[in-house]
Amino acid sequence: MAKPQKSDLAHNWTLDESCVFLNHGSFGASPKFVMKELRKWQDILENEPVRFYEKIAPDAMLNARISLAKMLVCDPEDLALVENATSGVNTILRSLEFSAGDEILVPDHAYQACQNAIDYVTTRWGAKVVTCRIPFPLEHADAAYDAVMSQVTDKTVLALIDTVTSPTGLLMPFERIVHDLEAKGVHVMLDAAHGVGMIPLHLDQLGASFTTSNCHKWLCAPKGTAFLHVRKDLQAKIHPLTISHGMTFPLGDTTRFRHEFDWTGTRDFSGHCSIPVAIEGMAAMVEGGWPAIMKQNHDLAIQGRNILCERLGISQPCPDDMITCIATLPLPGDSSGGIPLHDSDPLHEVLLEKYGIQIPVWTWESPKGRYIRISAQLYNHVDEYHYLADALATELNL
Numbered sequence: 591m592a593k594p595q596k597s598d599l600a601h602n603w604t605l606d607e608s609c610v611f612l613n614h615g616s617f618g619a620s621p622k623f624v625m626k627e628l629r630k631w632q633d634i635l636e637n638e639p640v641r642f643y644e645k646i647a648p649d650a651m652l653n654a655r656i657s658l659a660k661m662l663v664c665d666p667e668d669l670a671l672v673e674n675a676t677s678g679v680n681t682i683l684r685s686l687e688f689s690a691g692d693e694i695l696v697p698d699h700a701y702q703a704c705q706n707a708i709d710y711v712t713t714r715w716g717a718k719v720v721t722c723r724i725p726f727p728l729e730h731a732d733a734a735y736d737a738v739m740s741q742v743t744d745k746t747v748l749a750l751i752d753t754v755t756s757p758t759g760l761l762m763p764f765e766r767i768v769h770d771l772e773a774k775g776v777h778v779m780l781d782a783a784h785g786v787g788m789i790p791l792h793l794d795q796l797g798a799s800f801t802t803s804n805c806h807k808w809l810c811a812p813k814g815t816a817f818l819h820v821r822k823d824l825q826a827k828i829h830p831l832t833i834s835h836g837m838t839f840p841l842g843d844t845t846r847f848r849h850e851f852d853w854t855g856t857r858d859f860s861g862h863c864s865i866p867v868a869i870e871g872m873a874a875m876v877e878g879g880w881p882a883i884m885k886q887n888h889d890l891a892i893q894g895r896n897i898l899c900e901r902l903g904i905s906q907p908c909p910d911d912m913i914t915c916i917a918t919l920p921l922p923g924d925s926s927g928g929i930p931l932h933d934s935d936p937l938h939e940v941l942l943e944k945y946g947i948q949i950p951v952w953t954w955e956s957p958k959g960r961y962i963r964i965s966a967q968l969y970n971h972v973d974e975y976h977y978l979a980d981a982l983a984t985e986l987n988l
């Protein structure tokens with residue numbers, strides 16, 4: 591099979607040219623100009639480390655928060671720069687205090703690492719995990735909303751809600767869920783790992799207690815960049831995973847939240863310092879900036895899943911309006927055995943080795959089956975989904 595065409599923008603990335611890269615969703619991919627910016631900051635740091643940490647980094651990190659805050663429509667003072675969404679979620683869970691019997695809502699489509707963090711803290715405090723079963727396939731976002739809201743009791747204190755679910759790629763009706771849970775006095779930890787750069791986020795208006803999002807996924811910032819947003823009224827309760835100087839540093843004209851999160855020990859800030867250039871540079875790639883990027887990626891994901899569904903004879907597991915820039919599809923064929931979560935599906939290896947396609951293939955329990963998840967980013971071309979569909983049709987004997 592002839593290799594598919596690349597998009598006109600693919601030359602901006604250093605992605606392996608022989609690879610049909612359809613998995614932006616897992617770790618993102620940074621364009622060349624972002625990598626150049628990252629190396630620039632590494633050089634500045636190593637040129638004079640003391641000057642960097644004492645004089646340069648504080649302003650550069652503030653600049654990163656200001657750039658993010660403009661995009662997120664929130665106060666930069668409410669943002670902490672963390673390494674990834676897993677640490678964002680852990681920061682909140684490990685800071686909050688729970689009582690025995692408190693209930694924490696977690697949809698069954700939650701990311702396993704975050705579910706593990708919930709299990710860890712609930713066991714320690716004697717609190718209870720309440721699983722919200724989201725139907726899949728589903729015909730309307732209301733089904734996801736109802737699955738969460740129907741589990742609220744007077745013991746519910748917290749809910750872990752995704753913007754977009756990882757295994758099933760569903761855009762949750764998170765705005766409605768956040769609004770209605772917070773109105774009932776239930777704190778929402780919004781897991782927006784697939785968030786900034788993928789969907790519009792207006793954090794002040796949203797009103798979630800806590801939000802975390804990776805910047806290395808859909809913002810295409812360097813790896814190890816993410817933010818945690820904490821609503822002002824809750825900041826005094828939240829401490830970083832690493833307690834450092836900020837806990838006792840004289841307050842001056844700032845907040846304890848700022849002091850604690852701005853210094854958690856010596857670490858490499860170069861990724862975070864590169865965030866403003868990632869935001870501006872990506873926006874400059876497409877006329878219309880970020881709204882146009884989100885629309886283009888969304889349209890391509892829809893096109894990609896239509897191509898696959900038609901070629902493989904699959905029905906769409908959710909409506910188009912629950913799709914963002916990733917889409918999960920069940921593969922036809924016998925799936926009764928299933929592959930355990932941590933094992934690689936042999937089909938993944940076949941697609942990679944034989945066709946050069948990088949795409950996640952996994953087992954999902956409800957309904958049990960074998961699933962793939964496509965991603966769409968500016969470097970992808972519609973031809974790549976046709977190529978994937980042909981490869982799957984061949985391998986699955988369709």
Ligand SMILES: Cc1ncc(COP(=O)(O)O)c(C=O)c1O
Nearest residue numbers: 674675676677701756781783804
């Ligand atoms: C919904 C969700 N939450 C959390 C994460 C964790 O992200 P990270 O590994 O960057 O912490 C992911 C990663 O894909 C995710 O999809």
